[in-house]
Amino acid sequence: MLSIDTQLMPRTAQRATTRRFLLWLLPWSALLIFGLYGAGLCLVEGLNQTNMDNRFAFGLWIFLDLTVIALGAGAFFTGFLLYILKKSELKAVINSAVVIGFVCYSGAVAALLVDVGQPLRFWFTFWHPNVHSMLTEVTFCITCYLTVLFIEYVPIILKNRKLRQIPSFLVFEFELHKLMPVLAGVGTFLSFFHQGSLGGLYGVLRGRPFAFREGLAIWPSTFFLFILSAAAAGPAFILLTTWVVSKISGKQLVRPEVPRLLGRISGILLLPYVLLKSIDTLVWINSTSPARGFAAQQFYAWKPFGAWLLFAEIAVFGLFPALILLRRSLRQRTGWLVFASILVCLEIALNRFVLTIQTLALPTLPFDQFLSYFPSWQETATFLGVVAYGVVTYSLSFRYLTLFPQEKDLS
Amino acid sequence: MIGHFIFLGLFYAVLAVIGVTILLSLHRSFSDVRARRAEAIAWQSTFPDLPARERVCRHQFTGEFPDRICDRAFDCRECQTHAALIAKRASESTPAAEKAVVFGLDFPLDRFYHRGHAWAHPEPDGTVTVGLDALGERLVADPETIELPAVGTHIQTNGAAWRVRKRGANVRILSPLDGEVIETGAPENGWYLKVKPDGGQLDARPLLRGAEIRPWITREIERLQASLAPDGQIPGQLPTMADGGVPMDDIAAGYPGVDWDAVCSEIFLQA
Numbered sequence: 001m002l003s004i005d006t007q008l009m010p011r012t013a014q015r016a017t018t019r020r021f022l023l024w025l026l027p028w029s030a031l032l033i034f035g036l037y038g039a040g041l042c043l044v045e046g047l048n049q050t051n052m053d054n055r056f057a058f059g060l061w062i063f064l065d066l067t068v069i070a071l072g073a074g075a076f077f078t079g080f081l082l083y084i085l086k087k088s089e090l091k092a093v094i095n096s097a098v099v100i101g102f103v104c105y106s107g108a109v110a111a112l113l114v115d116v117g118q119p120l121r122f123w124f125t126f127w128h129p130n131v132h133s134m135l136t137e138v139t140f141c142i143t144c145y146l147t148v149l150f151i152e153y154v155p156i157i158l159k160n161r162k163l164r165q166i167p168s169f170l171v172f173e174f175e176l177h178k179l180m181p182v183l184a185g186v187g188t189f190l191s192f193f194h195q196g197s198l199g200g201l202y203g204v205l206r207g208r209p210f211a212f213r214e215g216l217a218i219w220p221s222t223f224f225l226f227i228l229s230a231a232a233a234g235p236a237f238i239l240l241t242t243w244v245v246s247k248i249s250g251k252q253l254v255r256p257e258v259p260r261l262l263g264r265i266s267g268i269l270l271l272p273y274v275l276l277k278s279i280d281t282l283v284w285i286n287s288t289s290p291a292r293g294f295a296a297q298q299f300y301a302w303k304p305f306g307a308w309l310l311f312a313e314i315a316v317f318g319l320f321p322a323l324i325l326l327r328r329s330l331r332q333r334t335g336w337l338v339f340a341s342i343l344v345c346l347e348i349a350l351n352r353f354v355l356t357i358q359t360l361a362l363p364t365l366p367f368d369q370f371l372s373y374f375p376s377w378q379e380t381a382t383f384l385g386v387v388a389y390g391v392v393t394y395s396l397s398f399r400y401l402t403l404f405p406q407e408k409d410l411s
Numbered sequence: 412m413i414g415h416f417i418f419l420g421l422f423y424a425v426l427a428v429i430g431v432t433i434l435l436s437l438h439r440s441f442s443d444v445r446a447r448r449a450e451a452i453a454w455q456s457t458f459p460d461l462p463a464r465e466r467v468c469r470h471q472f473t474g475e476f477p478d479r480i481c482d483r484a485f486d487c488r489e490c491q492t493h494a495a496l497i498a499k500r501a502s503e504s505t506p507a508a509e510k511a512v513v514f515g516l517d518f519p520l521d522r523f524y525h526r527g528h529a530w531a532h533p534e535p536d537g538t539v540t541v542g543l544d545a546l547g548e549r550l551v552a553d554p555e556t557i558e559l560p561a562v563g564t565h566i567q568t569n570g571a572a573w574r575v576r577k578r579g580a581n582v583r584i585l586s587p588l589d590g591e592v593i594e595t596g597a598p599e600n601g602w603y604l605k606v607k608p609d610g611g612q613l614d615a616r617p618l619l620r621g622a623e624i625r626p627w628i629t630r631e632i633e634r635l636q637a638s639l640a641p642d643g644q645i646p647g648q649l650p651t652m653a654d655g656g657v658p659m660d661d662i663a664a665g666y667p668g669v670d671w672d673a674v675c676s677e678i679f680l681q682a
Contacts, residue, residue, distance in 0.1 A: 170453040
């Protein structure tokens with residue numbers, strides 16, 4: 001007789017034994033519980049549990065939110081390429097992309113709930129929206145898009161080996177799948193706006209000349225740079241997670257041309273991003289910042305936030321991986337593909353770190369001081385809890401659902 | 412103020428699109444179930460999830476293609492390639508035979524075979540007898556339960572004709588035709604269902620027949636051997652059958668440690 005565990009796995013997939021899987025889940029579950037405890041303390045006791053204050057109002061959590069939302073952009077962008085532009089090769093990773101997107105966005109929403117506090121009043125933002133705030137747009141778009149991701153996740157769940165034995169479930173999955181281009185379109189629309197709004201959030205900070213940017217109409221340049229950088233990072237993160245899962249599981253999950261295509265897409269988007277980011281930086285150095293009364297080099301006088309960060313962001317983690325990913329001969333080699341993808345993901349993390357942490361650390365008024373911030377253990381626990389939640393959810397999905405349809409033909 | 416309306420209008424429009432999408436899917440699903448399309452749709456949804464080795468085109472069995480995967484869920488009725496090849500075949504005379512014998516298993520050629528191992532035999536009175544072929548019988552021999560449809564039930568092509576439970580495997584035997592069940596049998600009878608086909612006669616176009624049977628079953632036996640091999644077995648080093656050997660009446664009894672659900676799913680085309 002088969003164990004329930006085995007009966008729930010895809011028939012053609014070979015997975016680790018139940019014991020090994022439980023051992024894998026154990027540390028992540030412990031981390032998740034630790035995170036829940038930290039988050040619980042913040043919710044019950046208040047934000048005095050954190051090392052943030054009225055001056056340093058954004059910390060580790062906002063950095064986490066911005067980063068995972070950018071990395072999770074692979075879900076909308078892959079959906080857009082597959083369902084709208086008909087790039088059928090991406091069918092091989094769309095399920096995984098949806099799960100990654102769902103994990104990233106739900107994790108971000110969870111962290112935001114803790115950060116905003118007053119969880120019982122979460123609905124205020126919908127009922128009493130401040131339409132002049134970029135954050136309102138972000139909240140609306142993220143919750144809507146999380147709903148879309150959940151709807152996209154449902155068909156993958158309904159195709160579980162046990163659930164699919166109920167024909168009505170498969171019928172619903174089939175009908176829902178037929179409308180997937182509509183959801184992909186809605187997802188793209190929402191993602192464009194919330195990725196952009198997250199960037200715009202910094203660009204409109206007139207009191208923070210390090211972040212303030214000129215732009216087009218009401219949108220600062222960071223609005224567009226965030227969209228482009230997220231679109232570039234999403235495919236790279238899917239490539240990276242696919243490789244990591246393949247290594248951990250010891251299975252070939254996709255045909256070699258799939259990561260190459262993802263790498264190429266990432267490279268094609270990353271190069272213009274680096275170009276635009278460079279132009280934006282030059283405009284900021286020579287015009288925007290001086291107009292606010294600051295020479296740009298002043299911002300880099302505060303260690304450790306030296307000019308090396310700017311160089312690393314544009315050249316090391318931007319231009320370098322873009323050139324690797326655009327070179328066909330290097331894309332043929334998994335090592336280079338993975339290396340470049342790691343750099344792209346680090347690029348996004350560094351960009352979001354700089355805009356969140358460096359912006360708030362720098363003094364902007366004569367009597368201001370350079371601030372330093374280090375997260376409290378409760379903040380760190382919540383951060384790690386979100387990461388653990390992501391790993392646990394993805395691991396369960398990989399074990400019991402078909403995330404990589406090509407796996408059945410490659411095993 | 413106008414900004415308020417535009418912003419909130421866009422937000423509610425998006426919510427409306429999401430809501431309508433879900434409602435539309437639910438409405439269509441209910442309509443499908445009411446119109447008895449559920450089984451056919453379930454097959455359409457399942458087919459792409461089968462491994463490529465299970466979706467091989469029937470014309471590969473007969474050597475007309477070296478490598479071809481079916482993309483029509485085994486529905487040859489609208490396939491132009493199939494129509495052209497059948498027309499070509501009709502001009503070639505083939506010697507008639509009563510049955511194909513593969514590895515000691517008999518496959519009478521007076522009937523049509525579904526890829527899921529059910530057969531359909533048209534009777535003179537216009538009804539169709541449905542049974543399980545020799546390989547299928549040996550895979551689910553001596554089952555724990557057999558769940559036959561009630562007389563009067565309408566079965567659909569590629570939907571569940573009846574269900575068998577065997578050593579943890581819940582097997583849906585896929586129906587070779589659309590029609591109404593008018594009588595039920597049992598393994599001892601050599602058949603399971605008598606069906607009054609929709610349209611008055613069996614539409615056998617998607618079903619295998621004649622010269623296709625031997626290469627198909629040979630391939631099925633190979634697939635069975637592969638699925639019986641321990642995990643990680645290198646292809647090419649799979650268990651081999653001794654010359655003159657005949658599969659046991661109850662193959663499952665010879666493989667007590669094998670995931671029988673996986674084996675049956677492979678052979679009976681269940682994802």
